[in-house]
Amino acid sequence: MPIVERDSASLITHALARDTLSRLRSVETEQVAFRKGLVKLGRICGYEVIDGAMETEYVSITTPLEETTGERVKGLDDVVIINVLRAATPFVEGLLKAFPRAKQGVISAGRDESAGMNDEGEFPITIDYTKLPEITEKDTVIVADPMLATGSTMCTVLDHVLSDADPERLIVLSAVSAPPGLLRVGEAYPEADLLTVSIDDHLDENGFIVPGLGDAGDRAFRTK
Numbered sequence: 482m483p484i485v486e487r488d489s490a491s492l493i494t495h496a497l498a499r500d501t502l503s504r505l506r507s508v509e510t511e512q513v514a515f516r517k518g519l520v521k522l523g524r525i526c527g528y529e530v531i532d533g534a535m536e537t538e539y540v541s542i543t544t545p546l547e548e549t550t551g552e553r554v555k556g557l558d559d560v561v562i563i564n565v566l567r568a569a570t571p572f573v574e575g576l577l578k579a580f581p582r583a584k585q586g587v588i589s590a591g592r593d594e595s596a597g598m599n600d601e602g603e604f605p606i607t608i609d610y611t612k613l614p615e616i617t618e619k620d621t622v623i624v625a626d627p628m629l630a631t632g633s634t635m636c637t638v639l640d641h642v643l644s645d646a647d648p649e650r651l652i653v654l655s656a657v658s659a660p661p662g663l664l665r666v667g668e669a670y671p672e673a674d675l676l677t678v679s680i681d682d683h684l685d686e687n688g689f690i691v692p693g694l695g696d697a698g699d700r701a702f703r704t705k
């Protein structure tokens with residue numbers, strides 16, 4: 482039961498994913514353990530994406546003893562992973578263990594937290610840097626960000642990624658998500674498959690996911 486459909490998203494339910502996320506949530510988890518936990522969670526999520534969302538094909542192989550039939554995952558060379566700086570960096574490091582030959586894109590996107598949320602529950606997003614590979618019609622694009630809160634960042638990132646690309650498949654992968662963010666991204670990009678390890682309860686008045694795990698970027702990079 483690795484991926485379970487919900488109304489707003491599909492849940493990655495692997496026991497190790499839930500275990501790792503629970504450790505990340507703890508306020509006792511310090512920087513190094515936090516970063517390693519995100520790497521581990523990214524790896525598990527990558528394997529689950531392959532298991533739940535990709536097909537295999539039969540191939541003939543020759544063992545040292547005889548010819549037999551084996552299986553290969555189809556389309557592993559047609560994967561693009563977008564790293565949403567900065568909190569996604571360790572998460573993507575793990576994801577790349579499952580997709581070592583993925584093309585990689587980087588988008589530096591940050592919420593202007595001093596501006597606060599507007600009446601629609603959105604943050605202004607600053608994009609400082611983007612470097613994207615060519616995205617073809619054969620590609621599966623995985624946009625990875627451990628936190629999906631209001632969805633402001635993800636919608637802005639998707640606007641950039643899809644401005645002149647029409648990939649075969651679009652996956653938005655998060656560790657922790659909140660209902661308003663899933664709703665916003667789902668409405669703006671109905672073609673996206675939203676995958677997450679946990680749909681948390683709500684956002685607080687500062688746009689933080691509750692119970693959440695706090696500020697993932699600050700915890701991984703020790704900036705606060």
Ligand SMILES: O=P(O)(O)OC[C@H]1O[C@H](OP(=O)(O)OP(=O)(O)O)[C@H](O)[C@@H]1O
Binds near residue numbers: 591604632662688699
């Ligand atoms: O759904 P949203 O309300 O947009 O919030 C989610 C975003 O917030 C965090 O990034 P942040 O802006 O803190 O930048 P950082 O990764 O550099 O810490 C997180 O990594 C997401 O990108």
Ligand SMILES: O=c1cc[nH]c(=O)[nH]1
Binds near residue numbers: 628630688696
């Ligand atoms: O709870 C949240 C919301 C946005 N970004 C984070 O890092 N944590």
Ligand SMILES: [Mg+2]
Binds near residue numbers: 568696697698699
């Ligand atoms: Mg942050």
